[in-house]
Amino acid sequence: MKALTVRQPWAAAIAHQAKRVENRTWKLPAKHHGTRILIHAGAQRDQYAQVYGPHRDVYSAIVAVATVTGCHWSDDGLCCGPWGEEGVYHWTLEDVTALPAPVPAKGALNFWTPPDDVLAAVQRQVHIPQETAR
Template identity: 80%
Template structure:
């Protein structure tokens, strides 16, 4: 399973709100469409973001798991509601599971491979989430 680092507050908005699109300047590689990925909160805040919330205290940690369901280009950003940016590739996300306890990890640019320890800690939480009432 791969991970994707996303700056806060965007990673938190994916994990705990309704953000179901990730805006990127590059097209999603076809091999990642349909893939389950870890959502990693980067070590830095996106200072241009206008959304703030309690999730801002989590940095350099995996905060959720999601499935990338597609990718499309948008000139005006309106296709994906308030989360879509203009002149960007929109990577659509589904089946998002927020982790109860963020898992500390060092991120990287692009898709990256988490350590076995990080992956195991995430998988334990996801298994618990799926079996709890």
């Protein structure tokens, strides 16, 4: 199972609010379409974000599990509601499950593979089918 690092407060908005789009400058690799991923709150905050809500003070931890269901380019950002940005790819997310307790982990750029102990800690909190976890 792969993880994706997202800066705060966006990771918290995915896990605990209705943010179901991740804005990226790069297109989703086809092999990740339809897969379950871990949402990792990065070590740094997006200094320009003006989002308020719960759990935005958690850093360097897995905070949710989600399914990436699509990817499309958006010129105007209007297609994905208030969370969509213009001039970027929108990765759509569904089946988001917030972890009851964030799992500390060091993140990385792009998709990355979490260590076995991190994945095991996530699996103790939410059910992830074995074939998905690998």
